[in-house]
Amino acid sequence: MLEQFxxxxxxxxxxxxxxxxxxxxxxxxxxxxxxxxxDLGADVLxxxxxxxxxxxxxxxxxxxxxxxxxxxxxxxxxxxxxxRETPSTANIDGDRGLGIITTPKAMELAIEKAKNVGMGVVxxxxxxxxxxxxxxxxxxxxxxxxxxxxxxxxxQVLPTFGSEPLLGxxxxxxxxxxxxxxPFVFDAAMSAVAANKLGLARRNGTKxxxxxxxxxNGVPIMNEVDPPVPExxxxxxxxxxxSHLLPLGGTREIGSHxxxxxxxxxxxxxxxxxxxxxxxxxxxxxxxxxxxxxNIEAFMxxxxxxxxxxxxxxxxKTSKPAKGHSRVLYPGQAEAEVAEDRLNNGIPLxxxxxxxxxxxxxxxxxxxxxx
Amino acid sequence: MLEQFxxxxxxxxxxxxxxxxxxxxxxxxxxxxxxxxxDLGADVLxxxxxxxxxxxxxxxxxxxxxxxxxxxxxxxxxxxxxxRETPSTANIDGDRGLGIITTPKAMELAIEKAKNVGMGVVxxxxxxxxxxxxxxxxxxxxxxxxxxxxxxxxxQVLPTFGSEPLLGxxxxxxxxxxxxxxPFVFDAAMSAVAANKLGLARRNGTKxxxxxxxxxNGVPIMNEVDPPVPExxxxxxxxxxxSHLLPLGGTREIGSHxxxxxxxxxxxxxxxxxxxxxxxxxxxxxxxxxxxxxNIEAFMxxxxxxxxxxxxxxxxKTSKPAKGHSRVLYPGQAEAEVAEDRLNNGIPLxxxxxxxxxxxxxxxxxxxxxx
Numbered sequence: 001m002l003e004q005f006x007x008x009x010x011x012x013x014x015x016x017x018x019x020x021x022x023x024x025x026x027x028x029x030x031x032x033x034x035x036x037x038x039d040l041g042a043d044v045l046x047x048x049x050x051x052x053x054x055x056x057x058x059x060x061x062x063x064x065x066x067x068x069x070x071x072x073x074x075x076x077x078x079x080x081x082x083x084r085e086t087p088s089t090a091n092i093d094g095d096r097g098l099g100i101i102t103t104p105k106a107m108e109l110a111i112e113k114a115k116n117v118g119m120g121v122v123x124x125x126x127x128x129x130x131x132x133x134x135x136x137x138x139x140x141x142x143x144x145x146x147x148x149x150x151x152x153x154x155x156q157v158l159p160t161f162g163s164e165p166l167l168g169x170x171x172x173x174x175x176x177x178x179x180x181x182x183p184f185v186f187d188a189a190m191s192a193v194a195a196n197k198l199g200l201a202r203r204n205g206t207k208x209x210x211x212x213x214x215x216x217n218g219v220p221i222m223n224e225v226d227p228p229v230p231e232x233x234x235x236x237x238x239x240x241x242x243s244h245l246l247p248l249g250g251t252r253e254i255g256s257h258x259x260x261x262x263x264x265x266x267x268x269x270x271x272x273x274x275x276x277x278x279x280x281x282x283x284x285x286x287x288x289x290x291x292x293x294x295n296i297e298a299f300m301x302x303x304x305x306x307x308x309x310x311x312x313x314x315x316x317k318t319s320k321p322a323k324g325h326s327r328v329l330y331p332g333q334a335e336a337e338v339a340e341d342r343l344n345n346g347i348p349l350x351x352x353x354x355x356x357x358x359x360x361x362x363x364x365x366x367x368x369x370x371x
Numbered sequence: 372m373l374e375q376f377x378x379x380x381x382x383x384x385x386x387x388x389x390x391x392x393x394x395x396x397x398x399x400x401x402x403x404x405x406x407x408x409x410d411l412g413a414d415v416l417x418x419x420x421x422x423x424x425x426x427x428x429x430x431x432x433x434x435x436x437x438x439x440x441x442x443x444x445x446x447x448x449x450x451x452x453x454x455r456e457t458p459s460t461a462n463i464d465g466d467r468g469l470g471i472i473t474t475p476k477a478m479e480l481a482i483e484k485a486k487n488v489g490m491g492v493v494x495x496x497x498x499x500x501x502x503x504x505x506x507x508x509x510x511x512x513x514x515x516x517x518x519x520x521x522x523x524x525x526x527q528v529l530p531t532f533g534s535e536p537l538l539g540x541x542x543x544x545x546x547x548x549x550x551x552x553x554p555f556v557f558d559a560a561m562s563a564v565a566a567n568k569l570g571l572a573r574r575n576g577t578k579x580x581x582x583x584x585x586x587x588n589g590v591p592i593m594n595e596v597d598p599p600v601p602e603x604x605x606x607x608x609x610x611x612x613x614s615h616l617l618p619l620g621g622t623r624e625i626g627s628h629x630x631x632x633x634x635x636x637x638x639x640x641x642x643x644x645x646x647x648x649x650x651x652x653x654x655x656x657x658x659x660x661x662x663x664x665x666n667i668e669a670f671m672x673x674x675x676x677x678x679x680x681x682x683x684x685x686x687x688k689t690s691k692p693a694k695g696h697s698r699v700l701y702p703g704q705a706e707a708e709v710a711e712d713r714l715n716n717g718i719p720l721x722x723x724x725x726x727x728x729x730x731x732x733x734x735x736x737x738x739x740x741x742x
Contacts, residue, residue, distance in 0.1 A: 083671075084669060084670055084671065086488055086489030086490075086666070086669045087458060087459070087488040087489060088458070088459040088488045088489040088490040088669075089488075089489035089490055089665075089666075089669045089670060091669075091670045091671065117457055117458040117459045117460075117488055118457030118458060118459040118460035118492070119457075119459040119460055119490050119492050121489070121490050121665070123670060146639070146640070146644065158693070159687055159690065159699050159701075160699075160700075161692055161693050161696040161698070161699050161700070162687075162690050162691070162692060162693055162699040163690075163691045163692060163693045163694070164690045164691050166686060166687060166690055172633075174636045174639070174640075176639050176643075184635065184639065186632035186633070186635060186636055188626075188628070188629040188632055189629075190629070192620070192625050192626050193625075193626065209624045209625070210624075210625075211621075211624065211625035212625070214693065217693060217694035218691075218692070218693025218694060218696075219693055219694050219695065248619060248620055248625075248626045248629050248630070249563070249619055249620060249621075249625070249626075250582075250620075250621070250625045250626075253580045253581075253582065254563050254564075254580070254581075254582035254583070254619075254620070254621045254625070255559075255563050255564065255619045255620075255621075255630075257559070257702075258559040258560075258561070258619050258630075259619070259626075259629075260702075261557035261559055261702045262543075262557070262633075264555065264557060264701070264702055265543075265545045265557055267683070268517070268545070268547050268555065268680075269517070269545075269665075272547075272676060272679050272680060272683060273517065273665070273667065273670050273671065273676065274670065274671070275670065275671040275672075275675070275676075277679065278679075278683050280683075280686055294460075294492070294640075294644070295457070295460075296644065298455060298457045298459075298460045298462075299455055299460060299462045299494055299644050299645065299646065300454075300455065300462065300644065300645070300646040301646075304646070305643060305644065305646075308643050308648065308649075309639075309643060312638070312643060312649050312651075315537060315651060316530055316533075316537060319530065319533050319534075319535045319537055320533070320534045320535050320589075321532055321533060321534060321589070322529070322532050322533055322534045322585065322588060322589025322590055323534070323588035323589060323590050324590065325532040325589075327532070328530050328531075328532050328533040329531075329532070330530075330635070331628070331631070331632045331635055
């Protein structure tokens with residue numbers, strides 16, 4: 001599972017996480033962000049790289065963010081406003097700001113509310129890309145709370161029995177603290193496979209597995225296929241690729257109506273409920289977010305909770321693996337192991353990404369140092 | 372989808388819902404419940420039957436409940452106590468009461484809290500069977516709120532890469548109101564298939580589909596098999612069948628780690644966080660529950676929310692179906708259609724169930740009338 005977790009990297013360079021952080025922050029400042037916001041955004045991106053969630057780290061996201069800042073698609077200096085608020089909830093207008101910078105602030109507010117009244121739920125509308133959903137849940141863990149997080153995304157997944165991509169991959173994340181074990185961290189798109197896996201297969205020439213996509217008629221493709229497969233890849237008027245991703249479950253028989261239903265839940269809680277509309281809303285290129293903090297002490301003794309988490313985690317970790325597998329992992333374990341390696345040995349970046357950093361530094365007059 | 376939803380019934384009798392309700396309530400009173408509690412429990416059971424969720428209706432559950440009441444496994448007169456409380460949360464000791472009776476009361480408390488402070492989350496530990504998870508979420512809908520509900524269950528599902536059933540089927544439900552459409556209602560176990568489907572296949576002699584279960588070594592069975600399959604059915608010391616159900620996703624490649632992770636989320640929020648432990652806890656035959664109510668008005672204008680729900684539901688309903696299918700359904704639509712039929716034409720009960728009612732009425736001295 002560990003290997004499957006990581007984006008495969010050849011020709012990699014291991015870079016220092018604090019130097020990477022400084023460089024990302026400097027680039028964000030050049031894009032018009034305040035130093036504080038730039039540092040915060042850099043922390044969200046680099047934390048994804050440290051935890052092995054390379055799909056949401058600097059390699060995959062930073063260039064898009066810089067491009068969107070320069071084109072005005074993302075507002076580098078948003079004036080966020082709370083549009084409604086109660087003791088346990090708030091709804092924020094993100095003013096087209098980048099989700100990775102507005103959402104940590106929303107989670108801080110949720111944590112404050114949870115301290116005061118037990119629970120905090122904060123939503124954001126009119127926002128942009130969310131980054132790694134589990135970052136915000138881990139903020140709650142640092143306060144001995146349970147954190148939950150989700151975001152509605154632009155549509156690329158079919159409903160069960162449908163042939164049009166109407167729902168986003170709509171990830172859900174939840175993190176909970178343990179006493180001595182690494183925290184439980186679940187973070188997953190509610191599609192059968194992350195959209196990024198399709199692009200990766202295309203670039204690397206690897207096969208798409210059965211149950212990932214449907215053909216142009218919406219019929220699930222259940223055998224392995226070589227990319228690119230014209231039957232499932234369609235290009236929209238702007239030249240962007242859209243996909244016929246299947247919901248988690250793949251087919252109705254194995255439960256795709258459940259993945260479909262969970263994507264709907266995310267569209268409702270982080271899209272419709274925020275007032276910002278859903279993924280398919282006409283003229284909506286934006287994202288809606290939802291974060292929640294649960295004050296464990298409001299329900300039970302926090303130390304007892306964390307000790308029970310340790311016991312439960314150990315039950316899973318030490319259980320007998322299936323034939324052909326060496327161990328059973330719990331959600332968050334693989335990422336904690338990758339983080340230990342990367343903090344000690346550096347973050348692997350593809351040569352091509354390092355070269356991009358070098359040219360971006362030259363363009364913006366920033367000293368280039370990564371190793 | 373409609374047909375797959377329903378438990379297949381041959382030799383059925385259509386019975387009147389209000390007569391069925393009265394009869395169930397009378398039996399509950401004979402089991403030691405107060406008249407109010409008996410009426411409430413009857414409503415939860417019969418609502419499942421009306422909505423076509425026969426797995427959680429009278430046919431499948433009432434005999435077990437009556438048996439457990441008579442054996443003292445379920446407490447007919449629980450003294451429930453709130454063990455911790457904040458303005459937006461509460462945790463309740465269910466005193467071994469039946470979940471279908473304590474949980475509606477917990478949801479009422481959650482709704483009250485949501486009215487006061489925006490959100491309400493109420494958990495229950497030391498409880499018994501939960502019934503249909505969506506009943507409680509529909510209570511919130513009646514107050515123009517979003518309802519969420521989940522329960523931890525006894526273990527019968529494998530973790531990804533595991534060979535021991537360590538997690539419950541752990542269903543999650545969420546309901547949200549619309550303006551003119553039937554409410555959105557999602558309600559599903561986080562296993563690939565409901566445990567009940569295995570028993571049904573055994574009784575009806577139908578095949579188990581690929582992706583539902585694993586063999587005794589934990590290896591997913593991906594082809595159709597005839598039940599009973601000794602490789603996946605194991606009988607515990609008490610003679611009860613345990614199963615090697617697979618998580619939603621079936622295999623790691625189609626996302627079983629996501630179904631596994633969602634089952635863990637339910638174990639944490641409705642098990643560990645309630646202080647009542649998780650499904651596999653030694654000596655724990657009980658269930659832990661979680662209900663939440665979201666006051667829509669705390670986030671946005673409720674009418675605007677409901678109109679957007681209508682628009683989004685219609686987008687799904689009117690989208691182009693996949694080849695081989697006649698329509699795309701949204702979660703809750705099939706159940707609403709079944710409810711319309713059953714309220715008009717009666718609830719179908721198997722002859723054998725009707726006979727049980729007749730004998731139970733005789734035993735308890737209750738007049739028998741169902742049609």
